[in-house]
Structures are given as structure tokens and as C-alpha cells.
Amino acid sequence: MSRLRSLPRAHLIAGLCLVLLLLYPVVNPWQPYPQGVMLLAFLLAIQASSWNIISGYAGYISLGHSMFLGLGSYTVGVLAVRFGVNPLWVAPLGGITAVVIAVLIGSVVLRTRGHAFVIITIAMLLAAQIFAVNLKSITQGSDGITLELPFWDRDFQNIPFYYVYLILMVLTVLFSAWIRRTKFGTGLVAIREDEGKAASIGVNTTRFKIVAYAASSFFIGMAGGVYAYYLTFINPVGSFAILGSVTIVLATLTGGRGTLYGPVIGAFIVQLVSEGATVYGGGSNARVLVFGLALMLVVLFLPKGILPTIEAWWRRRHPEKVEYTDQAGALSRVPVTATERVRAEIAAVNEKDEVAPGEILLDVRGVSKRFGGLTAVDNADLTVRKGSITALIGPNGSGKTTLFNLISGGMAADSGEIWFDGRRIDGMRPWRRGHLGLGRTYQVTRLFKEMTVQENVVAPLPDSRWRTMFSDAVRGHEAARARELLDIVGLGRFANQPAGALSYGQQKLVELAQVLMLEPKLILLDEPAGGVNPSLLGQLTEVIRELNRSGVTFLIVEHNIPLVLDLCDPVVVFSHGAPIAEGPPERIRTDPLVLDAYLGDDWRPADGDEGTGDPADDRADDRADTTTREAVQ
């Protein structure tokens, strides 16, 4: 009973509805018409819920998804007619055909980002129709395929279909719920919100999208096989109709794209409205008109769909209480066991390295990047030694962030080589670099704002194993580790809050916890102090030091010079896309070139300062120790 009470309210309501749907034909067995309407609603719910995996979770809109229903129908129709098998027994083969075609199409189309996918999905639907018309020896062309009538008594015509579709609908929703709970599901939402960022935290975006597209086709294909039997007749025009795809989109948008139950609710609403329009509005033309109008109204007035709108209203009425936390205090209260466990894990990862402490971990060799006429990074060299906290400082626009993008794979270099941990990485996809232990944060935080804080931290994938991809993101090892990392940055209590609700400084800390999930060897921190309040800054510095002691190397871009001088060694100074000086902080702060190019007069030592005699002599000594780049001189 207590387990039942702990279930979220939505699951309880869904369970109750399921019981009512199971009982309906029992209490009302002699009503084939309403049963028919309901089973078509189940069919639409199966399609909408499946479509939601690729288009709701991953954000890739498919406008040709009804193609999978047609493929399933034809697979089963052809097998049933040729081999005399009952369509219900071979319906799963409809799902398998759909998956195979989805993988083939997805492998080509989903390597790209954005709109090409939408257009190609429509083209594929039309191509499937043309194939069905022309492959007459298999499909019987425009004449279509007539299947045998169901073997059960006509009086029960709809009841077996009703239950088959109800079961398929429940399986589809459970499948969709399971996907959303895994790191695969979290990765799909990450792709929807910010594909570039998702790639940088180890999400193999190509693989994720192809698997999502295939997963979104299976139950539709299977349902298509059953549909052929239900109709007992299939033809190319009916099986590959664009209106079918529009209905799926409309149902999901109405209920709430990206939610678990939204597509099901939307399917019931759209099916009932569609039935009403056909019966009372004078046939299928009225249905098209109603669909068009409904789509317009949904986009204009319910852009997020019914379920998210109700949820938002509910949250406003019943705001979740979050205890106020003094983060600085929270950081010092982090359970020792958590810190030690994370430290041990990080140390274990770094011990496996080929590169020993003090050796070069990151080696940037003669790298350039041009934007039109502007050379943002100009034949730059940079080395980061294992175990160091290296700073990269320089004036605004000197190319520091661009260099970070080149190292992490967000941009491709025009020339030069980048080596990390003994491997050349400049040709690698960003997620491969992440799997090697290269993590980064962003100057302007790029958290996935619609995910919770915990989901953000659990989303990164430290390797490319399928087991990691399908591990549970809500419970188990991954979720526990995410909680520990959140504790380390003092934000454990915000775990279930939407990331967008946090302050900017807190988001910076979540991004640091997120990157730690990658089990990184090197973290590129882009202006970690920007927007973080001064009292928290000291704690942030401590977290960086603590991680560094565990073996993590840092390359930090930062304009807060006191912080840099306190935390980092060595310091590399960039100007006009290339380093002009490199050395320990106490020497960099007095290097005349650096003072001229970046630090300015505020940092210039006054005569008599430093207590070492003539400051001019000091500076001369400093210059001897600081590696000042010949090229720039």
C-alpha cells in the first residue's frame, strides 16, 4: 500500500484509466462501433507515443511516420497472402521491417543536424507509396491486397482487436517510459535542447538519433500488421497517406510533446474529434478541415500541449518548497565519504594514464582558425602538463574561447594538430574526445534548462558502451554518482529542480559537476568565476584544488587575475590568436609584454616595489624565466 502511495499521481490516474479500458468491452460487449472508435484511438496513441521518442524527446520532427504503419501492413499482408499464415502471428515482423528501414534511412539522414530530416521523412513516405504502386509482383500495385476475414465470430469482431491494440498501447507507453529513464533518454533530451553541448559531454549524437528513430518505428510497424488484418484490405494510397502523419503530429502536440502521457491523451482527443467531424460534419473532407484548424489553434494557444500547460499551472498553485541553502556552508558540509569516493574514482581513472604527472597531456601544435577575413587563432602552440592548473589569459577577442572550441571539437581547425593523452584528436568527433577524458564548461553556461539539475549531471557518458547508454539515469549507480557530484559543488538539495530555475552562479557549479561525470583527465574551464558571487568563489577554488589533488588537470580561461595568480601555474597569455608569454604567475604579472598587451598599468609595479632592489632588474630577470614567444616579439 505504501508503495502505491509513493507512486506519482499521474501513474495512478493512468492505472485507473487502464482498468476502466480493460473492463469496457466486458460491461458493454455488444457495441462494436464505440469499441471500433476506441481501438482506433489506441492505434493513434501507439503511433503518437512512438513518434514522441524521436520527435518529442530528441526534437527531430518526422512528418512521414505513418510510413511505418504502411510498411508493417504490407509486410504482414504479403506474408499472410503468400504463406497463408494468420496476420496476428506475423505482426511482430511488421515491427522488424519498420526498424530495418528506419535504421537504413536514419543512418544516412541523421548524420546531419536540423531540417533536412523533416523534408526527407515526407519524401520517404511518398517514395514508399510509389514503391507499393510499382512493385506489383509483391504488392499487387494499386489493386491492393485483400486478406482473409478474422477467424472469430462476427459478433465479437472488434473485441480481440480492441485488446490487442490496448496491450500494444500499454507496451509502447512502458517502452517510452523506460527509454526516458535511461541515460539514452536523457541524452535524447540533451540533443533536443543543445545538440552541440550534448556531443561535448560524450553523447554520440549520431548513434542516439538512429537508435531513437528505430525505436520509434517498432510498435508502429507491429500495429500496422494488426491494422491490415483489422481492415482486411490494404492499398498504397490508404497505407502511406500523409494525413496519417499529420494526425500523429497533431495528437502529440495537443497532448504535450516530450511528455509520457501527453501523446496518449492527445490521441484520444484527436480520435474523438475526428470521429465527430466524420459523422456530423459530412465525411473525410470535414476531417481534413477540422485537423487543419485544430493544428493552428494548438500551435497558437497551446504551444506546449495540454499536459505541460496543466503541469505548469499546478506547479504555480503548489510550488515545491526548496530549503534555502547557504552554498558556501553546504560545500563545507559535503559528506567526507562522498568526496573521498569521488576522489578515489578520479584518481583510479588518472592512474591508468599513459602520461605521467609532469608530462605533456595536451599538445596544441600550430593550430589556426579563420572566420572569413578574421584570424581568431593564429598558428598557436600550447602545452598543458599533467597535474597542472594552467591558465589561459588574454584580452577580449584574443581567441581563447575559439581555441577551447577547437580542442573540445565544437569547431574544426583550419590547420595544425591537437594531441591529447598521446592521441591525435583534431579529427575526432566531440563525444570521442569526451570519452578520452576531455571535458569542458562554457563561458555562458549551456545547461539543459528543461531538465532537472540531477538529469543534467547524469547525462554525460564517459564511454561508448551500450551498457552505459542504457543504464538507469533515475536510480542506481549513475544517479547516485550524480548526487555525490552535486553534493561536492553544494547543490544536492536542488537535484529535482529544473536547471533553468537556478541562479547563473549555481548553473556554473552544476556545469562543473556535469563535466565531472565524464571522469575527466583534463577539464577546460571557460571563465568559471564569471557571475559567481565572491563568497562562493573561494569554495569553487577549493573544489578545483581538491580535484586537482585527485589527479584532474585544468586549463582555465579567466579574466579574474587575482584568482588566476592564486590558483594557476603556469599562466599562458594570448594576444591576437597566439601565445605571447608563458610562465609562473609571479613572473607573468610583471612581464612588460603582458602588462602592455593585457594587464595594463594597474598591475605595473611601482618603483621600489617588491623589495628586491631595482624593479627594472627584476623585470629583466623575470623575462629571462618567462618563455616569451619570439614570433610575437
Ligand SMILES: Nc1ncnc2c1ncn2[C@@H]1O[C@H](COP(=O)(O)OP(=O)(O)OP(=O)(O)O)[C@@H](O)[C@H]1O
Ligand atoms: N563563430 C564565429 N564567427 C565569427 N567570428 C567569431 C566566431 N567566434 C569567435 N569569433 C571572433 O573571433 C575572435 C576571437 O573570439 P573568442 O571568443 O575566441 O575570444 P576570447 O579571447 O575568448 O574573448 P573573451 O575573453 O571576450 O571571451 C573575436 O573577434 C570573435 O568576434
